[in-house]
Amino acid sequence: MGDYLTSASTLMCPHGGSVSPVPGSGTVTLAGNPVLTSADSFPIAGCPLSLSVPPHPCIQVQWVVDALRGAASAATLTTESTGLCTAADGAVQGQVLIQATQSSVGGL
Numbered sequence: 001m002g003d004y005l006t007s008a009s010t011l012m013c014p015h016g017g018s019v020s021p022v023p024g025s026g027t028v029t030l031a032g033n034p035v036l037t038s039a040d041s042f043p044i045a046g047c048p049l050s051l052s053v054p055p056h057p058c059i060q061v062q063w064v065v066d067a068l069r070g071a072a073s074a075a076t077l078t079t080e081s082t083g084l085c086t087a088a089d090g091a092v093q094g095q096v097l098i099q100a101t102q103s104s105v106g107g108l
Contacts, residue, residue: 002079017047
Protein backbone atom coordinates (compact mmCIF):
# COMPACT_ATOMS: atom_id res chain seq x y z
CA MET A 1 0.00 0.00 0.00
CA GLY A 2 1.25 3.48 -0.80
CA ASP A 3 1.66 6.47 1.51
CA TYR A 4 -1.53 8.03 2.85
CA LEU A 5 -2.80 11.33 1.48
CA THR A 6 -3.54 13.92 4.18
CA SER A 7 -4.66 17.54 4.16
CA ALA A 8 -0.93 18.42 4.14
CA SER A 9 -0.25 16.45 0.93
CA THR A 10 0.72 18.44 -2.16
CA LEU A 11 -1.48 17.72 -5.17
CA MET A 12 -1.56 19.41 -8.60
CA CYS A 13 -3.48 19.16 -11.85
CA PRO A 14 -1.35 18.08 -14.83
CA HIS A 15 -1.20 21.73 -15.98
CA GLY A 16 0.16 23.14 -12.70
CA GLY A 17 -3.03 24.12 -10.88
CA SER A 18 -3.08 23.65 -7.09
CA VAL A 19 -5.43 21.18 -5.46
CA SER A 20 -6.66 22.28 -2.02
CA PRO A 21 -8.19 19.26 -0.26
CA VAL A 22 -11.14 20.00 2.01
CA PRO A 23 -11.42 17.11 4.48
CA GLY A 24 -14.82 16.05 5.73
CA SER A 25 -15.50 15.29 9.34
CA GLY A 26 -13.03 12.40 9.52
CA THR A 27 -11.38 11.66 12.81
CA VAL A 28 -8.28 9.81 11.59
CA THR A 29 -5.15 11.96 11.50
CA LEU A 30 -1.46 11.50 10.70
CA ALA A 31 0.98 14.02 12.16
CA GLY A 32 -2.05 16.13 13.12
CA ASN A 33 -3.45 16.25 9.55
CA PRO A 34 -6.73 14.56 8.56
CA VAL A 35 -6.35 11.50 6.31
CA LEU A 36 -8.17 12.13 3.01
CA THR A 37 -10.94 9.97 1.57
CA SER A 38 -12.67 9.85 -1.79
CA ALA A 39 -15.69 11.58 -0.20
CA ASP A 40 -13.70 14.74 0.58
CA SER A 41 -13.74 17.76 -1.72
CA PHE A 42 -10.74 18.50 -3.98
CA PRO A 43 -11.14 21.91 -5.68
CA ILE A 44 -8.43 23.09 -8.08
CA ALA A 45 -7.27 26.71 -8.46
CA GLY A 46 -4.87 28.30 -10.91
CA CYS A 47 -5.11 25.84 -13.79
CA PRO A 48 -3.56 27.67 -16.76
CA LEU A 49 -6.10 26.17 -19.19
CA SER A 50 -8.25 29.13 -18.14
CA LEU A 51 -6.08 31.16 -20.53
CA SER A 52 -7.20 29.08 -23.51
CA VAL A 53 -10.11 30.06 -25.74
CA PRO A 54 -12.64 29.11 -24.62
CA PRO A 55 -11.42 28.75 -21.01
CA HIS A 56 -11.46 25.11 -19.90
CA PRO A 57 -9.54 24.89 -16.59
CA CYS A 58 -9.43 21.94 -14.22
CA ILE A 59 -11.72 22.72 -11.27
CA GLN A 60 -12.15 19.46 -9.34
CA VAL A 61 -10.56 16.04 -8.72
CA GLN A 62 -12.76 12.95 -9.04
CA TRP A 63 -11.18 9.88 -7.43
CA VAL A 64 -11.41 6.48 -9.08
CA VAL A 65 -11.80 4.06 -6.18
CA ASP A 66 -11.03 0.35 -6.54
CA ALA A 67 -14.21 -1.57 -5.72
CA LEU A 68 -12.10 -4.17 -3.89
CA ARG A 69 -11.25 -1.54 -1.26
CA GLY A 70 -14.86 -0.79 -0.37
CA ALA A 71 -17.56 0.62 -2.57
CA ALA A 72 -20.03 1.02 0.31
CA SER A 73 -18.18 3.86 2.01
CA ALA A 74 -15.51 6.41 1.21
CA ALA A 75 -12.10 4.83 0.69
CA THR A 76 -8.91 6.21 2.21
CA LEU A 77 -6.62 7.69 -0.44
CA THR A 78 -2.98 6.74 -0.93
CA THR A 79 -0.29 7.36 -3.52
CA GLU A 80 -1.69 4.32 -5.33
CA SER A 81 -5.10 5.98 -5.74
CA THR A 82 -6.06 7.49 -9.08
CA GLY A 83 -7.69 10.90 -9.29
CA LEU A 84 -8.93 12.51 -12.49
CA CYS A 85 -8.92 16.29 -12.89
CA THR A 86 -12.12 17.54 -14.47
CA ALA A 87 -13.38 20.78 -16.00
CA ALA A 88 -16.70 22.45 -15.17
CA ASP A 89 -18.42 20.48 -17.96
CA GLY A 90 -17.09 17.19 -16.55
CA ALA A 91 -14.43 16.72 -19.23
CA VAL A 92 -11.46 14.74 -17.94
CA GLN A 93 -8.31 16.87 -18.26
CA GLY A 94 -5.74 14.35 -16.97
CA GLN A 95 -4.59 12.56 -13.83
CA VAL A 96 -3.86 14.39 -10.57
CA LEU A 97 -0.17 14.64 -9.67
CA ILE A 98 0.76 13.65 -6.12
CA GLN A 99 3.85 15.65 -5.14
CA ALA A 100 4.23 15.04 -1.38
CA THR A 101 2.57 12.82 1.24
CA GLN A 102 2.80 11.64 4.84
CA SER A 103 5.15 8.65 4.52
CA SER A 104 5.61 7.64 8.13
CA VAL A 105 3.98 7.90 11.51
CA GLY A 106 5.91 8.49 14.70
CA GLY A 107 4.96 6.63 17.86
CA LEU A 108 5.97 5.93 21.41
